[in-house]
Amino acid sequence: MKRTIWTCGLTGGFVAAAWAVVSAGVLNDSLSLNTRMVLGYASMILAFSLIFVAIKNYRDNDNSGVITFGKALQIGLLITLIASTVYVVVWMIDFKYFVPDYGERYQAQVLAELKATGASAGEIKKQGAELAVTMT
DSSP states (O other), X not given: OHHHHHHHHHHHHHHHHHHHHHHHHTSTTTSOHHHHHXXXXXHHXXXXXHHHHHHHHIIIIISTTOOOHHHHHHXXXXXXXXXXXXXXXXXXXXXXXXXXXXXXXXXXXHHHHHHHTTOOHHHXXXXXXXXHHHHO
């Protein structure tokens, strides 16, 4: 059971983190924010679908086709904890060493997309001020 939890947790974490790293570092300017957001959530759904795989694998191979709700919940929570921790650690390393200017680049892209959609100057200024507070 431990091997399944660690394998699925680490794999899920690296799948979710891989898109985050590629999105922030490589494709930052070539995709719109909405496209990156949709693809990011899709990668997380793919990563966390490994919870189902692990629970089914444990039920079928280790527990003779039977599993209790408590045991399935325990497996799912442990995989989620491992995958989420991997995701956060990779993000922290990526922000610190590879894209330290991510906040400024994100803010510039948001404001550029607002201008491209024809937003008013007041709205752009308001959004810029909100982003400046958020990024500090």
